[in-house]
Amino acid sequence: MSMIEVINRIPTQLQKIGQNKEGLKLKLKEFLKADSEIRRIVIIASGTSYNAAFTTKHFAENINQVPVDIIYPNMFVHYYNHSLLDEKNLYIFISQGGKTKLVYEALQIVKNKKYRTISLTETLNSPIADIADIALEIGSENEEYLYRTLGYSATCATLSWIYISLLDICDKINEEEIDIYMQDYHSMIKNLMKIKENTIEWYKKHKFELMQKHNFLFAGTNDLWAVAQEADIKFMEMLPVFTNSFELEELIHGPQNSFNQNIGYFILSRSTEDREKARSIAAFIEKEISSCYLIGDYDEASFNVSPESKYFSNLEYITYFQVLAYMLSTDRGRDLTKGIYPRVVDYINKSL
Numbered sequence: 604m605s606m607i608e609v610i611n612r613i614p615t616q617l618q619k620i621g622q623n624k625e626g627l628k629l630k631l632k633e634f635l636k637a638d639s640e641i642r643r644i645v646i647i648a649s650g651t652s653y654n655a656a657f658t659t660k661h662f663a664e665n666i667n668q669v670p671v672d673i674i675y676p677n678m679f680v681h682y683y684n685h686s687l688l689d690e691k692n693l694y695i696f697i698s699q700g701g702k703t704k705l706v707y708e709a710l711q712i713v714k715n716k717k718y719r720t721i722s723l724t725e726t727l728n729s730p731i732a733d734i735a736d737i738a739l740e741i742g743s744e745n746e747e748y749l750y751r752t753l754g755y756s757a758t759c760a761t762l763s764w765i766y767i768s769l770l771d772i773c774d775k776i777n778e779e780e781i782d783i784y785m786q787d788y789h790s791m792i793k794n795l796m797k798i799k800e801n802t803i804e805w806y807k808k809h810k811f812e813l814m815q816k817h818n819f820l821f822a823g824t825n826d827l828w829a830v831a832q833e834a835d836i837k838f839m840e841m842l843p844v845f846t847n848s849f850e851l852e853e854l855i856h857g858p859q860n861s862f863n864q865n866i867g868y869f870i871l872s873r874s875t876e877d878r879e880k881a882r883s884i885a886a887f888i889e890k891e892i893s894s895c896y897l898i899g900d901y902d903e904a905s906f907n908v909s910p911e912s913k914y915f916s917n918l919e920y921i922t923y924f925q926v927l928a929y930m931l932s933t934d935r936g937r938d939l940t941k942g943i944y945p946r947v948v949d950y951i952n953k954s955l
């Protein structure tokens with residue numbers, strides 16, 4: 604099974620996640636029944652799992668009116684002030700593999716305090732799922748590659764439905780409003796394969812230029828910053844080349860000094876969010892340094908994602924980068940079934 608087939612499976616899996624929303628809500632309701640007040644949502648996760656939490660943070664904070672903190676497991680276990688842990692918080696531990704050592708240790712810390720814990724893993728048959736108060740599935744079922752594409756999109760989708768369910772449990776949303784989210788979610792799902800096809804066409808025209816780049820840089824604002832961060836990690840682990848990502852404005856607070864023509868630049872933007880800033884930075888890079896690809900929802904963009912969704916368009920944007928990472932890594936001759944340095948585990952092991 605090639606990775607593009609995994610990417611092709613994303614719409615079906617997202618569909619299933621949407622269909623499971625009642626089951627998800629019931630599990631959460633049963634768990635939270637005694638006390639549904641949530642002061643903060645605190646998420647502990649690494650890599651792509653962290654990026655999925657980051658991508659949906661803005662949505663969660665807007666609809667639930669509850670702050671969402673996302674903390675790397677190592678920071679949480681060793682350097683976080685554990686006296687800040689609060690029984691009114693909801694702690695979510697995400698690990699697609701279900702056995703990331705520090706996510707497990709972080710969960711143990713919160714569990715020892717008897718505070719509320721939820722795990723999100725690919726399978727419930729995993730050490731992290733075993734010790735959480737409630738164990739939820741991400742919805743990726745069985746992703747074949749370690750370089751997660753389906754897992755990222757599924758984690759974003761499941762988190763979004765968790766956030767909508769939390770509103771529902773507290774009677775802060777009615778059926779019609781839930782239906783608006785569901786229709787919008789389906790519009791996103793329906794558009795993913797079209798974006799995939801358009802990306803392949805776009806890639807054919809830009810392949811020569813992209814193959815010459817030594818590094819890549821991604822920037823965006825709001826949730827597109829999180830998508831930029833996920834694109835960054837995909838290119839880094841798959842192509843593999845060294846990459847970096849920035850919040851849009853931060854791009855010109857230092858990084859611009861290191862720009863050169865060997866870097867491929869991607870600026871993610873929406874017409875409603877900092878469009879002029881994105882255009883100005885792209886024009887600067889394009890005229891002074893090298894090609895800069897504006898990835899947006901408008902015609903002047905180098906690639907128009909043409910998103911159909913209002914609330915879940917980040918999953919439309921990431922499709923472009925998932926497909927591009929696959930195309931570039933394949934054309935560079937990368938075998939995605941193997942890590943570049945499997946011997947790393949002789950030095951340090953991240954898994955239980």
Ligand SMILES: O=P(O)(O)OC[C@H]1O[C@](O)(CO)[C@@H](O)[C@@H]1O
Nearest residue numbers: 649650651652698699700703749
């Ligand atoms: O979600 P998990 O299984 O804890 O893994 C964390 C990260 O480690 C990787 O598997 C490898 O870096 C990433 O793909 C993933 O995001």
